[in-house]
Amino acid sequence: MAHHEQEDQCSSTGTITQKIQYPLDPSSYKILDQIGVGVSAIVYKAICIPMDSTVVAIKAIDLDQSRTDLDSIRRETKTMSLLSHPNILNAHCSFSVDSRLWVVMPFMSCGSLQSIISSCFPDGLPEPCIAIVLKETLSALSYLHNQGHLHRDVKAGNILIDSDGSVKLADFGVSASIYEPSHHHHHGSAMITDMAGTPYWMAPEVIRSHTGYSFKADIWSFGITALELAHGRPPLSHLPPEKSLLMKMTQRFRFSDYEKTLKIKDKNKKFSRAFKDMVASCLDQDPSKRPSAEKLMKHSFFKNCNKGVEVFVKNVLHGLRSVEERFKESRKHVGVEHHEDEEFEVGSSPPVKQRRISGWNFNEEGFELDPVFPFFTTESREDSDSVVKQVRFGGETIIPPDRIKKQSESDTNSEESNLGTQLAVHHQAAESDQSSEVVGAFDNETVLGGLMALRRSLDEERQQVSNMIALLGGEISREDQLMQIVERLKMELETERRKNFELEMELEFLKHQISGADNSGGTD
Amino acid sequence: MKGLFKSKPRTPVDIVRQTRDLIIYANRSADVRESKREDKMAELCKNIRELKSILYGNSESEPVSEACAQLTAEFFRENTLRLLITCLPKLNLEARKDATQVVANLQRQQVHSKLIASDYLEANIDLLDILIAGYENTDMALHYGAMLRECIRHQSVARYVLESQHMKKFFDYIQLPNFDIAADAAATFKELLTRHKSTVAEFLSKNYNWFFAEYNSKLLESSNYITRRQAVKLLGDILLDRSNSVVMTRYVSSRENLRILMNLLRESSKSIQIEAFHVFKLFAANQNKPPDIVSILVANRSKLLRLFADFKTDKEDEQFEADKAQVVKEIAGLEPRDRP
Known part of the structure; x- marks a missing residue:
């Protein structure tokens, strides 16, 4: 009779935990510091005065500026308030303040893994620490997927750390639910076809968006996140995200990049086989061959991280500067670095459409990712030593x-060494x-x-x-380009004409009014 | 060993029945021992999850339509939906979410090509009262709200809600300080006023006076930015719908309505301005403008023309530009009425 099965989420507790209700007015909060900024949101550190001055993070989303419509914001905050898992960042509450929406969340005092890496571990985290944070992240993903939700933006910038070493997956800015009727209705199956996420972390099937987005795309991003933690940056991140990867390819000719990749190559020796194998399984071209989050948790790479968070706290968090200090520091460099937002819990940058690569190959030995350009691989085979072949990302040079x-x-000390x-x-x-x-x-x-x-x-x-x-x-071809310019100029001319017409009308009208005023003045 | 005690797999019908029994138990069992009660609740949660995985499928399998039909038939054969709805506050968060998804899915399940959920709800229409009242309960609002939105997919159910006294309450629910709940109520409100065209048109004609009085004063002139923005957008959707043309004509003949829309046009928020324009254009385009509308437009002609001169959408929008040109032409060409 009694089914005492293992790992059953709902039988673990039959009781109802009442959610503590945070106040819903801005005057109950006192803002202390800015700790993050995104395209249309600012994140603050604040205290909630009536709640014993509990420290909270407040994400203030500018609704008027925000490109996402209110419906997707509603979906995000609803998702956040209905999820309950130790590794998922919940919202305490949200309410509107003029044209901003304030989302009140627990304050994660160490900030995101991305900010920790960029300020203290530019060459990546030690492997045992990676295992610990990734396992926690995976636990969140597994829960999310079981709930029918896709995260769609898994990356180090969205993994937040508290001073006690607890790990929470955050930012559901682009998350979607396969149970959400609107999607289900249109596609019939559990696939979501609009673009979302941040370019470097995006799975190939998402880039080639017609095949749709499913749980396995989150697994891909998880694999990329693993590389990010290992190398201190995501693969290909030396390229700015906005423009097409293809155009940037030509810039890969510079020698300076090779030095970086060399360093990475040397470091690779340190990574264990289990780690490489785990990442490789996430980065399989075929989504169906990637393991589910639940299955991945049983991978041998995660076996030994039961020693717990002490290692992590001691090795990574110890002596870390506060998140607000690091934020201020990062602000100073804004504009010098490329456009990647140093964000903490902030709404993701608007999705960038990139369809021009046909896929990615994970180079397991190099522990890097090589994009596939089918054109090249077929065309350049005969002269396999030609320069063209250097146009491979991920640091494998010919x-x-x-x-x-x-x-x-x-x-060593030649002046023209670089040129040379x-x-x-x-x-x-x-x-x-x-x-x-x-x-x-x-x-x-x-x-x-x-x-x-x-x-x-x-x-x-x-x-x-x-x-x-x-x-x-x-x-588009040059001809088309010219056509477009002509078209645009025509439009501009048309607008000018219209404006002119309007001004004339207004003038006419004013004259009319003056004469009207004169007339009425006369009769009075 | 284990195989000896393995019971034969339960059918969807078995699971529905067992769920029902467990809910009945949960509803009356204030007197039983706590530990036993907890066991039963855990079992109930598990059953609800199983129902969900039959209806939605799981990682291994897609849903089977035959199993879904059996489940649905059994579910509505007896009063399971009522039991589940009333029992919901007693469940934990995960089970509440599962139950909500089960209820949502059941609304679309056909048995012998009939939506039997619709018949059931018609006979048990008071369940809607419980769901709507959920907006007043912070813990239940999002679950009941999601169920409610699925139930009003049935036209007869939507008609009931539209014609009920609950309709007035939505004007307050939409403005609750808790954003999640307010936004959920707004989504339901929108669904009610846009989904079933003929029912909506009939409702608006019959209830024109009080409805638009409330709409203007509570929503369009709300102090809450989100409320104003959503309301003016929805107003545009409603008035621009062909099936509501009679209501539209009436709306754009009112001087008071024009005043409100002109105020929204002046808002500092771009999004509100743009949405307000889509309603305002109807006033201008109306070929039978009443004299007081004309005189307001004429009196404000230069201001309006100046406003439209640098009125642009973020992205290029041909339709918007065309509409704007039309409105400008219309206003510029207005003849001041003969002075009395």
């Missing part, structure tokens, strides 16, 4: 690492079987030859890129 090391040793190596790289690539000692002594001829080769390859590259863009329908 030049064997030992050669690069040699290079960097040889031009850069040229040499291309030169080598163009004529790959030439000696690798070109760098040390280069003469005009070599430089010229190198430059010519570089120009050739750049031209080819440009041609290929535009071919590809045309192929993917991503960009």
Whole structure:
């Protein structure tokens, strides 16, 4: 009779926990500090005066500026208030203050993992700590998925840490429910097809959005988050997110990037097989082959993190500056760094549509992610040593690492070292079987030859890129562009005409009024 | 060993029956031992979850329509829905959410190509009173609200709510300080006033006076930004719907309504301005403007034209530009009435 099954969420307690009701008026709160800022929201640290001055975080969303409509904001706050899990950040309450919505939440004093990494662990967290936070995050995801919710924006910036080491997944700004009638109705199955999330973390099937978004896309983002924690930044993050990845590809030619990737390559040796295997399973191209959150929790990588949070608190949180200080610090650099928002619990940036890569390959050895450009892989196979092949992200260069090391040793204090190596790289690539000692002594001829080769390859590259863009329908031809300009100018002209007309009408009207006033003045 | 005691799998009908029995038990069992009661409650929660996974499927399987139909038939054969709704406050959060999803799903299930939920609700229409009153209970509001929105998918149920005294209460629910609840009530209100066209048109014609008096004073002139913004948007949706053309004509002939809309046009909020324009344009486009409307428009002509001159949407919107041009033309061309 009695079904005492394991892990049954609802039988764990039959009792009802009454939610403490936080006051619903702004005067009950005193704002202390700003701790985060996003596209249309500001996050404050505040105290709730009538609740024994409990510290809270208040996310103030500007509804008038916010691009998302009220309905999606309603869905977000409703989701937040109906979820109950130790690893999920709940809202205490929300209420409107003029054209802002205040969402009152528990204050997580250490801020997001992203802010912790960027201020203290630029090269990533130690593996045992990663295991601890990821396991907690996974527990939240598993709960969320069991509830029929997708998070859709899993990343270190949305994983918040409290001073006692507790971990909470936050920001349901773009979350969706597969039980939500509107979606269910349209698609019949549990798929959601609109774009959401932050580009670097987005799963391939989300980028190719027609196949829809399901739980497994959250697993992908979880895998990317693991890489983010391991390397201190998400893969590809040296590229700005707004523009198409394809266009930025050409910028990958710079040598300076290789140094970074080299460092990462050296570090990779430290990562355990279990970790690599766990991440690889999340980053499978085929969503159906990725494990569910529940299954992933049983992965051997998470076996040993029962030692608990002490390790984490001691190694990561100890001596950490306060979240408000770190926020102020990060503000100073705003504008210098690229556009990624250093956010803490803040509404995600508007979804960016990116459809131009066909997929990602997880390079398990390199522990990095390589995007797939099918055009390249087929086109450039025959001249596999050509420069084109360097256009691979994720730090795998075609030049064997030992050669690069040699290079960097040889031009230690050359003034033109940067230029020299850069040229040499291309030169080598163009004529790959030439000696690798070109760098040390280069003469005009070599430089010229190198430059010519570089120009050739750049031209080819440009041609290929535009071919590809045309192929993917991503960009319009020059003719179309001109047409558009003409069209726009026409529109502007039309608007000017209309304005002119309106002004004339108004003038007419004013004249009329004056004469009317005169007339009435006359009769009086 | 374990196989010996394994009972044969329960059918959907079994699960519904057992759920019903457990709810009856939960509803009357103030006197039993606490531990026993807790066991029963846990079992009830588990049953509700099973109902949910039959209706929605789970990670392993898609829902089976035959099983869903059996479940639905049994559910409405007896009074299970009433029991579940009244028992909801006794359940924990997870079970409440499961129950809400079960109730939502049942509204769409067909048995012999009939929505039997609709028949059941018609015969038990007082359940709607319980659901609506849920907005006054912070803990239950979101659950009952979600159920309510699913129930008013049935036209007869929506008609009942529209014609009931509850309709007046929505004007207050929409403005509750708790955003989640207020927004949920607003979503229900919108659904009631837009879903079933003929019923809505009939309701608005019959209740024009009190409804729009409340709408104007409580919603469009509310001090709450969200209320104003949602209300002016919904007003546009209602008036622009072809089925409400009679109501629309009446609305845009009122000087008082025009005054309110012109005030909304002047708001500092861009979103409200734009939504207000979509209603205002109807006043201007009306080919049979009453004299007092004309005189207001004429008196404010230069101000309006100046306002529209730099009135733009964030994104380029051809329809909006066209509407605006039309309105400008209409207002510019108005002849002042002959002076008395």
